[in-house]
Amino acid sequence: MELIIGEHAGFCYGVSRAVKKAFECAEKRMPCVTLGPLMHNPQEVERLRQAGIGSVASVAEVKDGQTLIIRSHGVVPEAFEEAERRGIPVMDMTCPHVSAIHDMVKKYSINGDTVIIVGAAEHPEVKGIAGWAGGPVIILEDAESAKTEPLPDRAMVVAQTTMRQKQFEEVIAVLKTRIPELEIRHTICAATGKRQEEAERLSRNADVMIVVGGKNSSNTQKLYETCSARCRRAYLVETPEDVLPEMFMGSEHVAVTAGASTPEWLLSQVVEKIRKITQIIE
Numbered sequence: 001m002e003l004i005i006g007e008h009a010g011f012c013y014g015v016s017r018a019v020k021k022a023f024e025c026a027e028k029r030m031p032c033v034t035l036g037p038l039m040h041n042p043q044e045v046e047r048l049r050q051a052g053i054g055s056v057a058s059v060a061e062v063k064d065g066q067t068l069i070i071r072s073h074g075v076v077p078e079a080f081e082e083a084e085r086r087g088i089p090v091m092d093m094t095c096p097h098v099s100a101i102h103d104m105v106k107k108y109s110i111n112g113d114t115v116i117i118v119g120a121a122e123h124p125e126v127k128g129i130a131g132w133a134g135g136p137v138i139i140l141e142d143a144e145s146a147k148t149e150p151l152p153d154r155a156m157v158v159a160q161t162t163m164r165q166k167q168f169e170e171v172i173a174v175l176k177t178r179i180p181e182l183e184i185r186h187t188i189c190a191a192t193g194k195r196q197e198e199a200e201r202l203s204r205n206a207d208v209m210i211v212v213g214g215k216n217s218s219n220t221q222k223l224y225e226t227c228s229a230r231c232r233r234a235y236l237v238e239t240p241e242d243v244l245p246e247m248f249m250g251s252e253h254v255a256v257t258a259g260a261s262t263p264e265w266l267l268s269q270v271v272e273k274i275r276k277i278t279q280i281i282e
């Protein structure tokens with residue numbers, strides 16, 4: 001039986017950087033909290049909590065003496081302003097790719113022009129980007145909403161960094177027909193693009209495709225959707241306990257990918273369990 005692990009599976013640069021910094025703070029016994037869970041992976045968030053770094057839902061919950069860690073998704077500018085007002089030290093781990101989008105929308109909307117964000121309205125990254133725009137913001141989830149939403153004659157469009165390329169292109173195709181002065185910024189993260197392309201390729205050739213990641217992770221969900229559209233036996237697993245022998249019965253080609261918020265140790269544990277199971281079945 002062939003087992004292929006995707007080269008682009010697991011932590012992206014932005015998440016890895018934030019997690020590394022948080023564990024460094026834990027080692028130094030710095031009193032820190034993250035604004036929202038550091039990443040969409042319950043197991044890694046729990047490991048961080050056990051190391052002494054918890055999370056708060058708002059700046060108001062930060063206690064005196066604590067440092068606030070901003071996660072890679074970024075936040076609205078008001079969060080920085082509130083922290084500054086209260087004298088809370090901030091460790092800003094916003095991914096540089098996301099900060100670049102904040103700068104883009106801020107600059108473009110300085111005179112009140114509209115910014116369109118293609119992404120999930122409830123995703124913290126999208127909320128953060130919207131907060132940096134000085135003018136009106138329209139959030140579009142897909143091409144269908146782009147057809148019906150009232151739109152201005154002039155706008156700049158950006159994408160949530162983990163958006164599927166195809167979905168973004170579909171929205172752009174509609175916007176081009178409806179907005180005469182449209183400025184398009186291709187802000188999908190290269191790491192996301194590579195992971196999605198690899199997952200597409202692997203799932204096309206696999207009998208069984210395993211996607212490892214938090215069920216609350218938007219990019220893991222998108223990876224799973226990509227894989228299940230190409231491979232009938234695609235499974236989304238969070239931990240080795242979710243990996244079951246019946247998933248691999250009669251399979252010859254098994255491939256594994258993982259979301260951007262899946263830590264290396266968890267991916268390795270899942271791969272180890274797959275190896276054990278497939279050896280027994282063989």
Ligand code: SF4
Pocket residue numbers: 012013014015072073095096097098161162189190191192260
């Ligand atoms: S997916 Fe890309 S943009 Fe988002 S945090 Fe990771 S590296 Fe940064």
